[in-house]
Structure formats: C-alpha cells, structure tokens
Amino acid sequence: MKADQAAKSKAERMVIGLSGASGVAYGIRLLEALRELGIESHLVMTKPAEMTIGYETDLSPRQVAAKADYSYAVTDIAAPIASGSFKTKGMIVAPCSVRSWSEIATGVTSNLLTRAADVTLKERRPLVLVIRETPLHAGHLRTLAELSQMGAIILPPLPAFYSEPHKISDFVDQIVGRALDFFGLDWPAQKRWGEGQSKGARKPRKRN
Numbered sequence: 001m002k003a004d005q006a007a008k009s010k011a012e013r014m015v016i017g018l019s020g021a022s023g024v025a026y027g028i029r030l031l032e033a034l035r036e037l038g039i040e041s042h043l044v045m046t047k048p049a050e051m052t053i054g055y056e057t058d059l060s061p062r063q064v065a066a067k068a069d070y071s072y073a074v075t076d077i078a079a080p081i082a083s084g085s086f087k088t089k090g091m092i093v094a095p096c097s098v099r100s101w102s103e104i105a106t107g108v109t110s111n112l113l114t115r116a117a118d119v120t121l122k123e124r125r126p127l128v129l130v131i132r133e134t135p136l137h138a139g140h141l142r143t144l145a146e147l148s149q150m151g152a153i154i155l156p157p158l159p160a161f162y163s164e165p166h167k168i169s170d171f172v173d174q175i176v177g178r179a180l181d182f183f184g185l186d187w188p189a190q191k192r193w194g195e196g197q198s199k200g201a202r203k204p205r206k207r208n
Contacts, residue, residue, distance in 0.1 A: 012038070012039055012089065013040040013088040013089060014039050014040070014089045014091065014183065015042045015043075015081050015088055015120070016031060016041055016042070016044075016068065016092055016093075017044050017045075017046075017091060017094070017113040017116065018044075019046050019093060019096055019099070020047075020048020020052055021095035021097035021132035022052065022056065023095035023132045024052050024053050024064075025057070025168075026094035026095055026130050026157060026172060026175055026179075027064075027095065028053075028057070028064055029169075030092060030176050033187050035069075036187070036189075037180075041067075041068045042068065042069065042071075042072070042081050044072045044073075044074055044081065044112045044113045044116060045065070045071075046113055047074065048097070049061075074112050075111065075112065077111075081116040081119070082112060082115050083119065084123040089125070089126070089183050090120055090183055091117055091127050092127075092128040092129075093129050094130035094175075094176075095130055095132035098140065100113060101143060104117045104121070104129075104152070105147050121150055121151055124151065126182050128179045128182055129154055131155070132157065153182055155175070155178065155179055159171040160174055162193055163191035173189045173191075174190060174191065177189065177190025178190070
C-alpha cells in the first residue's frame with residue numbers, strides 16, 4: 001500500500017463513546033451508520049452506559065459492541081484511542097452525561113472515554129457531545145460554554161419536525177445525521193430541510 005493510501009485509510013476511523021445518560025439509541029445508531037458509510041468505528045462504553053443499554057433496549061452490551069469494528073474496555077487506558085498518534089476523524093459521545101462532559105472540560109479524566117475525548121480536543125479534531133440533561137443549571141451552562149471555547153461541538157438531541165417524523169427512530173436518525181455532518185459525512189438516512197419534504201419547505205430556485 002502506498003503511503004498516501006495508508007494515510008487515507010487511517011484517517012477513516014471514528015471514535016464513538018457511550019456514557020451513562022439516557023439515549024443510548026443515538027450511539028447505537030451511529031455505529032450502524034458508520035458501518036453503512038464504510039468508516040471504521042472504535043467504541044468505548046462506560047459501565048453506566050452498559051446498564052442503560054439494558055434499561056432502554058433489547059440488546060446486551062456485547063451485542064452493541066459487536067456493531068463496532070473495535071471495542072475497548074473503559075478501563076483500558078493503553079488502548080489506541082488514548083493516544084493522539086492514533087489518527088482518527090474525531091469522536092462523538094452519544095449520549096454524553098454531565099459527569100463525562102465535566103471530566104472532559106477539566107482534563108482530569110478517569111476512564112478511557114473521557115481520555116479519548118481529551119485527546120480529540122488536544123489534537124484539534126472534531127469532538128461532538130450529544131448532551132443528555134435537562135433542565136440545565138448555571139454550572140452546567142458554564143461548563144458547556146467552556147467546552148465550546150475549547151473546540152467541542154455541543155449538540156443537544158433536539159428533534160426537528162420539518163422532516164415529518166412518525167417514529168422515534170426518525171428523531172434518532174435526524175440527530176445522528178446532524179452529528180455526522182460535522183465530519184463531512186453525508187448519511188442517506190438523514191432528511192434535510194428543503195430536500196424531499198412533501199410540504200412546508202420551499203424548493204431551491206434554479207438560476208437562469
């Protein structure tokens with residue numbers, strides 16, 4: 001393999017983190033989307049995330065891990081994704097709990113998920129945090145503002161109704177698609193404003 005081809009293949013990796021907040025469906029769907037897009041996925045789940053998988057889905061943590069190309073124990077600080085020299089496109093934490101985003105903001109990381117996120121920031125790679133908490137008090141907001149200033153992308157999973165969703169999976173797909181947009185990945189399952197809606201959106205005008 002030529003050097004440029006090797007560099008390209010190494011860049012087509014993405015790290016996915018699942019923390020203990022509600023909304024593991026977002027992270028699970030992200031793994032499925034990356035497989036559809038041909039992007040190599042590297043997964044790390046916290047112990048609370050594994051518990052939430054049992055509460056919110058019919059899957060086991062092992063079945064979720066099987067959706068990733070590579071999966072690491074949350075205690076495995078020697079994993080490849082703990083080092084900035086391991087090239088990736090970036091990382092998405094979905095869902096991202098208050099504890100996880102607080103650790104990432106301080107740089108005092110206690111597990112592989114928050115360490116991988118810290119690495120993503122220090123290497124100036126995209127870090128998308130699908131935060132799952134509401135309402136937010138002033139301390140939450142200050143920490144999220146600090147993360148934004150550090151380069152993280154704060155993406156609350158707020159549903160859009162212009163795409164005429166009919167199922168929970170429609171809402172999930174919309175958020176997953178928005179997260180992938182930050183990496184230049186065009187996922188076909190995402191419905192976009194002005195593209196294909198039967199009503200409500202104006203069609204783009206063609207120039208003469």
